Amino acid sequence: MSHILVTGGAGFIGGNFILQWLSDPAAEGVVNVDKLTYAGHKQTLASVDGDPRYAFVQADICNRTALDQVFAKFQPRMVVHFAAESHVDRSIHGPATFIQTNLVGTFTLLEATRAYWSGLHADSRAAFRLLHVSTDEVFGSLDPGDPPFTETTPYRPNSPYSASKAGSDHLVHAYHHTYGLPVLTTNCSNGYGPYHFPEKLIPKTITNxxxxxxxxxxxxxxxxxxxLYVGDLCGALRAVLARGRIGEAYNVGGGNERTNLQIIHAVCDLLDELRPRPEGSYREQICFVEDRPGHDRRYAVAADKIRSELGWQPEERFESGLRKTVQWFLANQAWVHCVLGEFSGNASQHGA
Structure with a gap:
């Protein structure tokens, strides 16, 4: 069976990507390599657990031996690289983990991929792809009147997280330029939707x-x-895999700029409609706290290139996507309690 290799497939975007990929009965198999950190959960993929096209390997992308074994066993025809530490707050308080996973892990994956790709027959080498999934945060912060980020915007990362992702982007580019490795990069705006770990703004707001x-x-x-709704984000990644030009980067954005206050208001209003509380509006629970260090003011992404070259555009409006997200979390509180329970257990084991 032909396979694609997905790193970090038990996380938010990776999990949604695998579920979308395997929803096509004709799709090839997926091998998911995930370390299962606090933000990675096998429960996200419970619906495909019995699918013969799906295989799970618990491994760290920093472990070269484990990666070599996966490549040898499954012989993937492409790699989709999601695995990363991604929470800015955590990078401020503990940057070392971000450097290890996002930089050293990406380097280790690139080395393992290069060794595997170099040994393929000519036709398989030509068809092979590695898609590196990155973030718009590598471009830094915009002022109110600035135009959105494009693929040629200079990198100006401002947090340990975004700096580690910028470094991984440069490594991927270098492996293409130096070794000819057939890579693609996407720099995506804020995703939201089902299976989002409740430390990020939208799921945290719903849960709290x-x-x-x-x-x-x-x-x-x-x-x-x-x-950008996660289903549309995954559709963009599939378009880049299928039709993207080797060595190119593609910005992926929804064109939905909102302040954080607007987001929380929108979530509260949906909850007031769908799960009203006797005490009054959920907006009454909003409070302001001291800003975090180096907080970027604005991100905005121009997705003109992926639209014109690959014909991709989002299907969900922000309002419809947010409604689907709130409805999903209301209907899947068991998943939320399960992953938060796992997180609490892991934290206590590690003395956090």
Missing amino acids: ALEGKPLTLYGDGLNIRDW
């Missing part, structure tokens, strides 16, 4: 609102992000 906890906002709450 339902539990009656404060809905905290950094600073004045007016930091702006561009938002």
Whole structure:
């Protein structure tokens, strides 16, 4: 059976990507390599656990021996690289893990991929692809009147997280330029949707609102992000895999700039409609806290290149995607409690 190799497939975007990929009965197999950190959960992929096209390998992408074994056993025809530490707050308090996973891990994966790819027959070498999934945060922060990021925007990362992702982007580019490795890169805006770990803004707001906890906002709450529904994000990645030009980067954005305060208001309003509480609006739980260090003010992504070259565009409007997301979390509280319970257990084991 032909396979694709997905790293970090038990995380938010990787898990959604695998579920979307395997929803096609004719799709080839997937081998998912995931370390299962606090943000990776096998429960996300429970619906494909019995699918003969799906295989799971628990391994760290920093482990070269494990990666070599996966390549030898499954002989993948392409690699989709999601595995990364991605939470800015965590990178501020513990940057070493981000350097290890995002830089050393990407380097180790590139080395293992290069060794495997070099040994393929000519036709398989020509057809092989490695897609590196990155972030718009590598470009830094925009002022209110600045045009959106394009693929030629200079890199100006401002957090340990974004700096580690910028470094991984440069490594991927270098392996293409130096060794000819057939790579593709995507720099994506903020994704949201089902299976999002409840430390990020939208799922955290939903979870805390339902539990009656404060809905905290950094600073004045007016930091702006561009938002894209995860199903559309995964569709963009598949378009880049299928039709992207080797060595190129593609920005993936939804054209949905919103302040963090607007996001929380929108979530609260949906909860007021779908799960009203006797005490009054969920907006009453909103509170402001001290801003985090180096907080980027605005991200905005121009997706003109992927639209014109590959014919991709998002199907969900922000309002419809957010409604689907809130409805999913309301209907899947068992998943939320399970992953938060796992997180608490892991934290206590490690003395956190």
